[in-house]
Amino acid sequence: MMSTAKKLNSKINPKYTESWLPVEQIINGMIVLDSGEFVTGVKVSPKNIFIMDRGLQDNTIANLRNLYNSIDFEFWLLIADRPVDIDVYLSRLQILYNNATNSAIKKLIMQDINKANLFMSAEYNVVDTEYYILFKEKRMELVQKKLHNLMSGLATAGLQSTQTSNNDLRMVLDNYLNGGEQTNFGTVM
Numbered sequence: 371m372m373s374t375a376k377k378l379n380s381k382i383n384p385k386y387t388e389s390w391l392p393v394e395q396i397i398n399g400m401i402v403l404d405s406g407e408f409v410t411g412v413k414v415s416p417k418n419i420f421i422m423d424r425g426l427q428d429n430t431i432a433n434l435r436n437l438y439n440s441i442d443f444e445f446w447l448l449i450a451d452r453p454v455d456i457d458v459y460l461s462r463l464q465i466l467y468n469n470a471t472n473s474a475i476k477k478l479i480m481q482d483i484n485k486a487n488l489f490m491s492a493e494y495n496v497v498d499t500e501y502y503i504l505f506k507e508k509r510m511e512l513v514q515k516k517l518h519n520l521m522s523g524l525a526t527a528g529l530q531s532t533q534t535s536n537n538d539l540r541m542v543l544d545n546y547l548n549g550g551e552q553t554n555f556g557t558v559m
Contacts, residue, residue, distance in 0.1 A: 391547075392404040396536050396539050396540060397536065398536075399534050399535050399536060399538075399539070400513070400534075400539075401543075406508060407506050408506070408508070408510070408513050409504060409505070409506050409539075410504065410505070410513060410517065410533065410534055410539075411445070411446075411503045411504035411517075411533075411534050412517065412520045412521055412524065412532065412533060413500060413501070413502055413531060413532055413533075413535075413538055414501040414502070414524060414529055415530040415531065416499065416500075416501060417430075417528065417529055417530075419431070426528075430527050430528050430529075433523070433526050434527045434529075436526075437520075437526070437527060441519075443505055443507075443516065444505065444506065445504065445505045446502075446503070446504045447501075447503055448504060448542060449499060449500070449501055449502075450500050450502065450545045450546075451499055451500075451545065452497060452498045452499075452545075453496075453497055453498075454490075454496045454497060454498055456486055456489075456490060459486065460483065460486055463483050463486070466479050467480060467483065500538070502542060503520055503531075504542075
């Protein structure tokens with residue numbers, strides 16, 4: 371039988387991630403920490419520089435080097451995999467299949483459905499790779515300035531970026547805290 375002190379201690383210090391993680395909330399594309407600091411950053415759209423000509427490659431790398439050398443604050447480069455969700459695509463294919471009258475068209479649509487299901491199987495583990503530059507800051511005006519400088523520097527290098535969204539930050543936390551396993555929460559019917 372568990373002692374009263376142990377029961378009380380287990381209620382005060384539960385062994386859940388939320389107990390030690392200093393996250394107060396995620397709002398407006400920022401993680402608000404218990405300390406009052408904000409963690410935010412930019413999501414960088416991937417670009418394959420190896421299909422560019424040599425001059426553009428060198429220019430992109432030089433501009434990225436200049437950006438990294440101009441950053442005068444602590445930052446983290448993160449690469450995270452997000453599972454690809456093609457449920458909407460599969461639903462549309464199913465509707466097309468149901469509405470098709472020609473058997474040849476039905477056969478082609480069914481081949482697409484089967485291929486999509488194959489890619490979503492555990493064997494293939496299809497993911498989108500996402501790239502982030504995150505930082506921590508206490509003052510909101512510095513948050514905005516740092517975001518602007520990062521996005522401008524990335525644009526100079528020919529890369530598109532946007533401020534992280536709430537969903538991006540939840541995915542990053544979920545990815546790192548759960549070993550890359552996706553947590554699915556749904557409505558109970």
